[in-house]
Amino acid sequence: MSRKIEQTLxxxxxxxxxxxxxxxxxxxxxxxxxxxxxxxxxxxxKEEAAEFYKVHQxxxxxxxxxxxxxxxxxxxxxxxxxxxxxxxRKLMGSTNPKDAEEKTIRKLYGISxxxxxxxxxxxxxxxxxxxxxxxx
Ligand code: CMP
Numbered sequence: 001m002s003r004k005i006e007q008t009l010x011x012x013x014x015x016x017x018x019x020x021x022x023x024x025x026x027x028x029x030x031x032x033x034x035x036x037x038x039x040x041x042x043x044x045x046k047e048e049a050a051e052f053y054k055v056h057q058x059x060x061x062x063x064x065x066x067x068x069x070x071x072x073x074x075x076x077x078x079x080x081x082x083x084x085x086x087x088x089r090k091l092m093g094s095t096n097p098k099d100a101e102e103k104t105i106r107k108l109y110g111i112s113x114x115x116x117x118x119x120x121x122x123x124x125x126x127x128x129x130x131x132x133x134x135x136x
Contacts, residue, residue, distance in 0.1 A: 003082050003083070004082065004083060005080065005081065005082060005084070006080070006081070006082075006083060006084040006085050006124065006127065007037065007078055007079065007080045007084060007127060007131060008078075008079050008080075008084045008085045008088050008120060008121045008127045008131075009076065009077070009078065009079075009119075009120070009121045009127055009130035009131050009133075009134065010029070010076070010077045010078075010079050010088060010118060010119070010120050010121075011069075011074050011075070011076050011077075011118065011119040011120075012025055012074060012075040012077075012117065012118055013068075013069065013074055013115070013116070013117055013118060013119060014068065014069070014071050014072035014073065014074060014115075015111055015115035015116075015117055016109055016117040016118065017041070017072065017073050017074060017075060018072055018073075019109075021109055021117065022041075022075050024109075025105055025109070025117070025118065026039075026077075028091055028105060029077075029079055029088070029091065032087060032091055033081045033082060033087065034079040034080065034081040034084060034087060034088065034091075035079070035080045035081055036077050036078070036079060037077075037078040037079070037080045038077065038078045038135055039075060039076070039077040039078075040075070040076055040134075041073050041074070041075050042073065042074060042075075042076060042134075043070075043072065043073045043074070044069065044070050044074065045070055046066050046067060046070040048070065049065070049066040049067075049068075049069040049070040050062075050066045051133075052069070052130070052133055053065055053066060053069065055126075061114070064114060065114065068114055068115070076134045076135075078131055078135060084127075085120075085121055085122070085123065085124060085127055088120040088121075089120055089122065090104070091104060091105055092104060092105050092106055092118050092120050093105060093106040093107050093110075094106065095113060095116060096110075096112075096113045096116070097109075097110025097111065097112065097113070097116055097117075098113075105117055105118050106118065
């Protein structure tokens, strides 16, 4: 695999912030060659969540997803490292914690497909947009 330094956006979702899992999750990133370039705890509105997740607007779960992301504090982070986008996605595991691989964040901490503890950008293009959304 080619070595390229990338940045990606990570969100620790309300279910994980509420259960005080922020430090544990950050440790997983740090132990796996990701640097936390920036991090902030925020509480977004449903409208902001709807804008952030608008790629999913046609999906049946869109409304619940936006209600959920705005239901409590979240931690948004810029992660940086070699192949950060793919590395972060591997560390998170499958979207549904039931299907997630052993030792992944969603396997360890996820409760359900909605309360799956973390979000991570899925492509270079989305990483740019998502970092811009929260940090610019
Ligand atoms: P995330 O990676 O944040 O991207 C969109 C979110 O929608 C996803 O994690 C899940 O938490 C949530 N979601 C709820 N239902 C579904 C579904 N059926 N398929 C994919 N994502 C879902």
